[in-house]
Amino acid sequence: MRPLLCLLALATFSSASDLTVVSFNIRNGGRRMDGKYDHAFQQEILKKLKPDLVALQEVDHLTKRNGSVNVAATYAATLGMTSAYAAAMPYDGGAYGAAVLSKLPVVADESIHLPVKDGEPRVCVIRFVKTPDAGVIAIVGVHLDSGKDDTQRLENVRLIVQRLKAVKEPVIITGDFNDVPDSNVLKLFAEAGFRRVVPQGDPASFPADQPRVVIDHVLLRDGNGITIQDAGTTVVAEPNGSDHRPLLSHLRLLPAK
Numbered sequence: 001m002r003p004l005l006c007l008l009a010l011a012t013f014s015s016a017s018d019l020t021v022v023s024f025n026i027r028n029g030g031r032r033m034d035g036k037y038d039h040a041f042q043q044e045i046l047k048k049l050k051p052d053l054v055a056l057q058e059v060d061h062l063t064k065r066n067g068s069v070n071v072a073a074t075y076a077a078t079l080g081m082t083s084a085y086a087a088a089m090p091y092d093g094g095a096y097g098a099a100v101l102s103k104l105p106v107v108a109d110e111s112i113h114l115p116v117k118d119g120e121p122r123v124c125v126i127r128f129v130k131t132p133d134a135g136v137i138a139i140v141g142v143h144l145d146s147g148k149d150d151t152q153r154l155e156n157v158r159l160i161v162q163r164l165k166a167v168k169e170p171v172i173i174t175g176d177f178n179d180v181p182d183s184n185v186l187k188l189f190a191e192a193g194f195r196r197v198v199p200q201g202d203p204a205s206f207p208a209d210q211p212r213v214v215i216d217h218v219l220l221r222d223g224n225g226i227t228i229q230d231a232g233t234t235v236v237a238e239p240n241g242s243d244h245r246p247l248l249s250h251l252r253l254l255p256a257k
Contacts, residue, residue: 017131017132017133017134017252017253017254018231018250018251018252018253019052019053019131019250019251019252019253020049020050020051020052020053020248020249020250020251021051021052021053021054021055021139021172021174021218021248021249021251022046022049022051022053022054022055022246022247022248022249023054023055023057023141023174023175023176023216023218023246023247023249024042024045024046024054024055024056024057024241024242024244024246024247025056025057025058025143025175025176025216025242025243025244026042026056026057026058026059026071026242027058027242027243027244028058028060028065029058029059029060029063029065029066029071029096030042030060030066030071031242031243032240032241032242033207033208033209033239033240033241033242033243034240037065037066039069039071039074039075041241042075042241042242043075043078043079045236045238045241045246046075046079046246047078047079049236049246049248051079051101051103051248052102052103052104053100053101053102053103053104053127053129053139053172054075054079054081054100054101054102055098055099055100055125055139055140055141055142055174055175056071056072056075056098056099056100056101056141057098057141057143057175057176057244058096058098058143059071059072059085059096059097059098059099060091060092060094060095060096061085061087061094061095061096061097062093062094062095063091063092063093063094063095063096064092064093064094065092066094068093068094070085071099072084072085072099072101073085075099075101076099076101079101079103080103081101081102081103082101082102082106083099083100083101084099084100084101084102084106084109084111084125084127085097085098085099085125086098086099086111086113086123086124086125087123088113088114088120088121088122088123088143089120089121096120097123098122098123098124098125098141098142098143098175099125099141100125100126100127100139100140100141102127102129102139104129104130104131105129105130106127106128106129106130107128107129107130107136108127108128109125109126109127109128110126111123111124111125111126112124112126112159112160112163114144114145114156114159114160116145116147116152116156117152118147118152119145119146119147119152120145120146122142122143122144122145122156123143124140124141124142124143124156124159124160125140125141126138126139126140126141126163127139128169131253133253134170134226134253135169135224135226136169136224137169137170137171137172137223137226137228137253138164138167138169138170138171138172139171139172139174140160140164140171140172140173140174140175141174141175142160142173142174142175142176142177143175143176143178144156144157144175144176144177144178144179144185145178146178150179150183150184150185153177153178153179153185154184154185154188157185157188157189158188160173161188161189161192164192164221165192167223168223168224169223169224169226170220170221170222170223170224170226170227170228170253171194171220171221171223172218172219172220172228172251173189173194173217173218173219173220173221174216174217174218174219174247174249175216175217176215176216176244177215177216177217178215179215180213180214180215181196181214181217186217189219192221193221194219194220194221195219195220195221196217196218196219197217197218197219197220197230197233197249198230198233199233199234199235199247200232200233200234201234201235202235203235204235205235205244205245205246205247206243206244206245207243207244208238208239208240208241208242208243208244208245209239209240211235211245216235216244216245216247217247218230218233218247218249220251222256225255225256226253226254226255226256227253227254227255227256227257228251228252228253228254229251229252229253229254230249230250230251230252231250231251231252232249232250233247233248233249233250234247234248235247235248236248
């Protein structure tokens with residue numbers, strides 16, 4: 001467990017520090033909308049977005065269906081990034097879970113197991129990374145339960161919020177929340193001090209070929225004298241990369257006024 005004190009002293013800075021963050025549910029370990037496994041295609045989509053941080057959901061690790069590939073590490077190597085992977089459950093000779101990739105120096109990695117009574121277990125991945133000008137920030141990748149009843153999602157959010165109470169640095173949460181903007185799940189995050197970024201244009205990201213549901217989100221919380229501003233968030237117009245369209249966020253870190 002990471003110490004409650006700030007890991008690194010916050011650097012003093014007077015200008016903005018910009019970050020590009022992407023969330024991408026890659027579907028069953030790397031399947032396109034048409035059902036074909038195509039890691040190279042998904043990696044090319046991510047390359048074009050030029051991210052500093054990437055949250056991946058539905059990530060295989062050494063499964064037979066994916067040819068025993070370490071998907072998180074492979075995607076990270078292609079993008080010139082490092083990866084933190086956490087397994088939600090054993091699957092097909094390997095594991096199935098989530099990952100966060102980073103171009104920024106990593107201070108610490110951890111994960112939160114999100115148990116469910118029915119359906120697939122889920123996992124939350126947290127990386128503390130060092131920005132060039134604004135000190136340490138936390139990037140949190142989430143993939144919440146997909147059941148119609150939100151009971152399990154709410155229980156999982158409470159676990160995440162409880163852990164993040166101790167984090168004094170700015171926090172970015174992004175991923176597949178499996179719930180809509182006006183849901184109890186998003187309200188619970190709001191009560192914990194997180195504000196949702198509203199994408200420009202059509203915010204629907206699922207299903208990718210004809211998106212009509214808004215379930216992929218970015219949440220922000222300021223910290224350590226740093227304000228995080230949305231400098232432009234959009235759903236990427238990619239209909240076949242996965243069953244979700246990627247969510248692209250340009251964020252700006254500023255000294256709090």
